[in-house]
Amino acid sequence: MLAGAAACGGTTKQSTQNSDQGGAKATGSANPNAPLKKGLKLAFLPKQVNNPYETIVDDAGIAAAKEYGGQAKEVGPSDASASSQVSYINTLIQQRQDAILIAANDPNAVCGPLKQAMGRKIAVVSYDSDAAKDCRNLFVNQASSEEIGRSEVRLTSQLVGGKGKIAILSATANATNQNTWISFMKDELKKPQYQGLDLVKVAYGDDDDQKSFQQTQGLLQAYPDLKAIIAPTTVGIAAAARYVSASKYKGKVAVTGLGTPNQMRKFVKDGTVTKFELWDPKNLGYLASYAAASLASGRISGKQGETFAAGKLGKRTIGKDGEIILGPPTVFTKDNIDDYHF
Amino acid sequence: MAAETPVRERSRTEPPVRRAGALVRWDVIVAVLLVAVFAVGAGTTGDFATADNLSFALDDLTEIALIALPMTLLVVAAEVDLSVASVLGLSSALLGALWDAGWAIETIIPLVVLVGAGCGLVNGVLVTRLGLPSLAVTIGTMTLYRGLAYVLLGTNAVSEFPQAYADLATGAFPGTPFPYPFVLFVLLAVVTAVVLHATGVGRALFAMGANQEAAFFAGIRVKRIKLLLFVLAGVVSAFAGVVYTLRYGSARADNAYGLELAVIAAVLVGGVDFNGGKGTLGGVVAGVLIIGLLRNLLMLRDVSTEIQSMVTGLLLIVSVLTPRSRHVQTSLRRRRAGARAGGRGRVRRHDEAVDAEQ
Numbered sequence: 001m002l003a004g005a006a007a008c009g010g011t012t013k014q015s016t017q018n019s020d021q022g023g024a025k026a027t028g029s030a031n032p033n034a035p036l037k038k039g040l041k042l043a044f045l046p047k048q049v050n051n052p053y054e055t056i057v058d059d060a061g062i063a064a065a066k067e068y069g070g071q072a073k074e075v076g077p078s079d080a081s082a083s084s085q086v087s088y089i090n091t092l093i094q095q096r097q098d099a100i101l102i103a104a105n106d107p108n109a110v111c112g113p114l115k116q117a118m119g120r121k122i123a124v125v126s127y128d129s130d131a132a133k134d135c136r137n138l139f140v141n142q143a144s145s146e147e148i149g150r151s152e153v154r155l156t157s158q159l160v161g162g163k164g165k166i167a168i169l170s171a172t173a174n175a176t177n178q179n180t181w182i183s184f185m186k187d188e189l190k191k192p193q194y195q196g197l198d199l200v201k202v203a204y205g206d207d208d209d210q211k212s213f214q215q216t217q218g219l220l221q222a223y224p225d226l227k228a229i230i231a232p233t234t235v236g237i238a239a240a241a242r243y244v245s246a247s248k249y250k251g252k253v254a255v256t257g258l259g260t261p262n263q264m265r266k267f268v269k270d271g272t273v274t275k276f277e278l279w280d281p282k283n284l285g286y287l288a289s290y291a292a293a294s295l296a297s298g299r300i301s302g303k304q305g306e307t308f309a310a311g312k313l314g315k316r317t318i319g320k321d322g323e324i325i326l327g328p329p330t331v332f333t334k335d336n337i338d339d340y341h342f
Numbered sequence: 343m344a345a346e347t348p349v350r351e352r353s354r355t356e357p358p359v360r361r362a363g364a365l366v367r368w369d370v371i372v373a374v375l376l377v378a379v380f381a382v383g384a385g386t387t388g389d390f391a392t393a394d395n396l397s398f399a400l401d402d403l404t405e406i407a408l409i410a411l412p413m414t415l416l417v418v419a420a421e422v423d424l425s426v427a428s429v430l431g432l433s434s435a436l437l438g439a440l441w442d443a444g445w446a447i448e449t450i451i452p453l454v455v456l457v458g459a460g461c462g463l464v465n466g467v468l469v470t471r472l473g474l475p476s477l478a479v480t481i482g483t484m485t486l487y488r489g490l491a492y493v494l495l496g497t498n499a500v501s502e503f504p505q506a507y508a509d510l511a512t513g514a515f516p517g518t519p520f521p522y523p524f525v526l527f528v529l530l531a532v533v534t535a536v537v538l539h540a541t542g543v544g545r546a547l548f549a550m551g552a553n554q555e556a557a558f559f560a561g562i563r564v565k566r567i568k569l570l571l572f573v574l575a576g577v578v579s580a581f582a583g584v585v586y587t588l589r590y591g592s593a594r595a596d597n598a599y600g601l602e603l604a605v606i607a608a609v610l611v612g613g614v615d616f617n618g619g620k621g622t623l624g625g626v627v628a629g630v631l632i633i634g635l636l637r638n639l640l641m642l643r644d645v646s647t648e649i650q651s652m653v654t655g656l657l658l659i660v661s662v663l664t665p666r667s668r669h670v671q672t673s674l675r676r677r678r679a680g681a682r683a684g685g686r687g688r689v690r691r692h693d694e695a696v697d698a699e700q
Binding site: 011076082083106109111174 | 395449498504586590638648
């Protein structure tokens with residue numbers, strides 16, 4: 001059944017690369033003065049449900065929808081896999097949602113159905129973890145990826161005094177955002193002021209608490225002289241801190257990365273964790289919600305330079321490749337952590 | 343001779359109603375349930391019974407449905423293969439690695455299927471020639487093949503496969519809402535049904551599943567047939583890996599992680615006895631469809647993913663329990679009676695007799 005065409009040697013990667021790979025679409029014209037439509041149906045599709053971080057983002061987005069008279073909901077798989085997100089996208093298309101907001105588990109695997117959704121005039125906004133550029137209208141980026149990656153290294157270097165072995169505990173091996181940050185971390189580490197830092201391993205806890213815990217244990221067994229673990233994922237940092245706080249490594253190994261204040265409060269107070277950072281996930285969900293509504297209402301079309309009002313966050317501008325950046329991350333320490341509750 | 347006692351016993355102690363109930367086979371019940379789910383879905387959820395949605399639902403089932411076919415044959419023959427999803431992952435990873443290296447897809451696909459056959463052969467040899475239990479062997483190869491997939495592709499994802507092939511994996515058969523892979527499944531299901539229910543090979547599978555030794559002494563080449571079944575499972579799983587990769591446009595080592603359990607669930611929901619010797623392919627097809635449609639319907643109704651898994655889990659337990667309910671009731675009653683009589687040994691003898699009869 002797969003009797004292909006092609007004469008000499010068949011279909012190869014090279015022979016298909018010449019074909020058009022499309023760019024960001026940005027179809028139609030936008031009317032910046034159009035009001036936000038009432039009763040818009042929005043669906044948040046996180047990497048997985050029951051992930052505390054994604055729940056905060058989505059809940060804030062759902063609350064924002066109430067401000068402009070829309071209805072939003074969160075649906076999604078219990079495992080962070082691309083294929084199960086695809087089933088949900090198809091379902092959302094059937095339900096004729098006005099906008100789909102997705103944190104993609106794999107930038108390409110969700111591409112086909114997202115294109116179908118856009119083909120049916122559904123606004124597609126990625127947030128937290130991007131889908132391939134031509135498969136969504138907008139990407140709401142929590143912070144510039146570069147800033148996150150580089151600041152993690154700065155933070156870690158401060159914590160370990162600029163010297164020693166460090167390891168990264170990431171989410172899934174294909175998570176778009178984590179991989180981008182890690183590539184910027186690696187780039188930052190090349191700078192002369194960080195030559196004392198030695199990145200020995202990138203481990204993957206798959207955003208699963210148990211697995212992240214075991215990976216931390218494994219890292220410390222393999223590298224007993226490890227000085228710091230950077231976990232650029234909220235699941236990973238909490239699991240790593242939990243392991244370290246109850247082990248002989250407490251106080252010897254710095255745990256840092258991206259975490260939520262509520263999750264990390266007790267580890268900051270017991271001295272396991274000194275500093276970690278995060279953007280405000282509530283604002284991420286809020287901004288994504290407004291971006292999706294503006295798109296679905298025809299206020300913006302996704303072109304670079306278009307602006308829209310994002311409620312309490314004020315006016316926002318669409319950057320290159322349909323990206324909207326939330327802002328720089330906040331560093332949490334024992335001095336300010338009690339000011340944040342999420 | 344052992345069989346005579348329980349038969350007499352049963353006719354003496356069981357009311358005729360219960361015996362009549364046993365005449366309704368589980369696979370028929372599943373088929374009725376399937377129709378019921380469809381009717382409820384169409385009646386309550388506007389977006390359910392549309393060609394578009396059913397096409398999605400079937401698309402989602404592709405790999406489970408394909409692999410369920412050889413899995414049915416294996417389970418009927420009292421074997422199981424837990425490595426199928428890992429073979430799928432290995433096939434996906436190999437496809438990705440070779441595609442990335444610039445190979446032609448027309449070369450890669452047959453090669454990948456051949457590697458799948460090799461994986462199945464390893465399972466089969468370990469089970470039939472070394473006499474190891476398939477559950478243990480395939481738990482081992484499940485990890486082994488998944489590991490190989492990671493060796494090949496690491497944690498990378500390869501994408502951008504040729505559109506013509508992606509269309510074959512996702513497009514609908516002209517004029518129908520049925521995706522191409524599902525049409526393929528229907529054809530293969532018909533072939534499998536004929537083999538299982540209308541040929542000597544099929545009868546041999548049931549005989550092997552019911553009593554391997556008796557089948558052997560009846561002249562059935564038990565080992566050779568089982569070896570072929572494992573190879574078949576490998577081939578189909580590898581092919582399912584090709585379909586999966588093209589369908590999602592992403593070759594990854596972790597593709598279809600955990601899918602083996604969904605496949606086995608579908609086979610058991612379809613009424614195939616996990617101990618072998620009993621089952622119908624029609625039941626399995628109904629089992630696959632009911633799991634898929636139920637999931638799709640629950641998703642459309644915004645039922646959370648936890649409740650979805652619970653529903654599937656309950657369905658599985660009911661499906662394993664119902665055909666045996668007579669057996670379970672009998673043994674419970676015997677156990678109580680035995681406890682009253684105070685004779686443990688007697689209870690055990692009864693249970694064994696019932697087991698032998700089952």
